[in-house]
Amino acid sequence: MVSSLSDRRFLITGGTGSFGQTMVTRLLDAGAAEVRVLSRDESKQDAMRHRLGDDRVRYYVGDVRDYDSVSKAVRDIEFVFHAAALKQVPSCEFFPLEAVRTNIVGSANVVDASERAGVEALVLLSTDKAVYPVNAMGMTKALMEKVAQAHSRNNVTARTRVCCVRYGNVMYSRGSVIPLFIDQIRRGVLPTVTEPSMTRFLMSLSQSVELVEHAFHRGQPGDVFIRKADACTIGDLATALCNLFGVPAKFNVLGIRHGEKLYETLASREELAHAEDLGDFLRVPVDSRDLNYALYFDEGNVERGGLADFNSHNARRLSVAEVETLLLALPEVRAQLDAAGTAAVPA
Numbered sequence: 001m002v003s004s005l006s007d008r009r010f011l012i013t014g015g016t017g018s019f020g021q022t023m024v025t026r027l028l029d030a031g032a033a034e035v036r037v038l039s040r041d042e043s044k045q046d047a048m049r050h051r052l053g054d055d056r057v058r059y060y061v062g063d064v065r066d067y068d069s070v071s072k073a074v075r076d077i078e079f080v081f082h083a084a085a086l087k088q089v090p091s092c093e094f095f096p097l098e099a100v101r102t103n104i105v106g107s108a109n110v111v112d113a114s115e116r117a118g119v120e121a122l123v124l125l126s127t128d129k130a131v132y133p134v135n136a137m138g139m140t141k142a143l144m145e146k147v148a149q150a151h152s153r154n155n156v157t158a159r160t161r162v163c164c165v166r167y168g169n170v171m172y173s174r175g176s177v178i179p180l181f182i183d184q185i186r187r188g189v190l191p192t193v194t195e196p197s198m199t200r201f202l203m204s205l206s207q208s209v210e211l212v213e214h215a216f217h218r219g220q221p222g223d224v225f226i227r228k229a230d231a232c233t234i235g236d237l238a239t240a241l242c243n244l245f246g247v248p249a250k251f252n253v254l255g256i257r258h259g260e261k262l263y264e265t266l267a268s269r270e271e272l273a274h275a276e277d278l279g280d281f282l283r284v285p286v287d288s289r290d291l292n293y294a295l296y297f298d299e300g301n302v303e304r305g306g307l308a309d310f311n312s313h314n315a316r317r318l319s320v321a322e323v324e325t326l327l328l329a330l331p332e333v334r335a336q337l338d339a340a341g342t343a344a345v346p347a
């Protein structure tokens, strides 16, 4: 268990992304001695350097696919957060081997380089799409989790405590559906809803950081941590945005896209059979032959209705009004509403 973030040295792979930037700021605020950012894009690093203006942040240009660049960035580091990934479903479908190289081989490089450098703890970021995966992005993230768990299972004397976190859609993340719908609404175009009854878990960026910190502080080697998020239908999400921008809730229905599921699963029924309920979080320990499954069944200790998955269809369903409240809590949405000005009349 790590008690404090202050005066410690951190590496964040993919540190210029939405999660990475939020985590860097959080660590700096908590008094970190040094935060290294490893990423491929020098111009994003440059923009971040100017925005933060904090010389505790060190920028490493490199690629997790290249073991050498990871091992240089991790030298003398105490804690690593691994956020670098190929995350777009369509690009991973078109180029699955690229997803293998970044999401699986790259993650294995981060695990191995951390172990060799004597890093204390490593948290890898995964996604609900890794559970019962149907697309290359989810499949490669599922294998990333296996690589992380194998490190713990196969090395009893491992120096690095490796855990994963899994979460669903982060609201307003780059290229996601919320900024797209807002852009469409503001341009006077009908939002392009794939399938109104499709459901997704909703999480804020700060909740994703909280989950990572929870795993970082409390995770045992090989654990997967999940936050018990609420979910909504995409139809209700589009309706909530139309209401906020004062336009009628009418959509252009496209149909479900290639590689998409009607709902996502955060924890499989197989995992729930031995998961530990921690209130807001679930902890799925690494599968071990020693686990006493029978105890859980005899004591009726399996949460969420026996052997059902925890998915976005059976999770707590947010109402349109609740989605509106969540959206209004996002500074980006408020800025868009302000920019839309008084023309936005409530529906």
Ligand SMILES: O=c1ccn([C@@H]2O[C@H](COP(=O)(O)OP(=O)(O)O[C@H]3O[C@H](CO)[C@@H](O)[C@H](O)[C@H]3O)[C@@H](O)[C@H]2O)c(=O)[nH]1
Pocket (backbone or CB within 6 Å): 087, 088, 089, 127, 128, 129, 167, 168, 169, 170, 175, 176, 177, 178, 180, 192, 193, 194, 195, 198, 199, 200, 234, 257, 260, 264
């Ligand atoms: O024009 C559009 C685009 C998307 N959607 C729907 O909106 C939902 C969310 O889509 P999107 O924001 O594109 O996210 P996902 O494809 O679900 O994937 C995101 O969420 C994952 C977690 O589930 C992350 O791992 C991925 O990196 C991230 O891209 C889905 O049901 C889509 O069908 C629409 O209705 N219309």
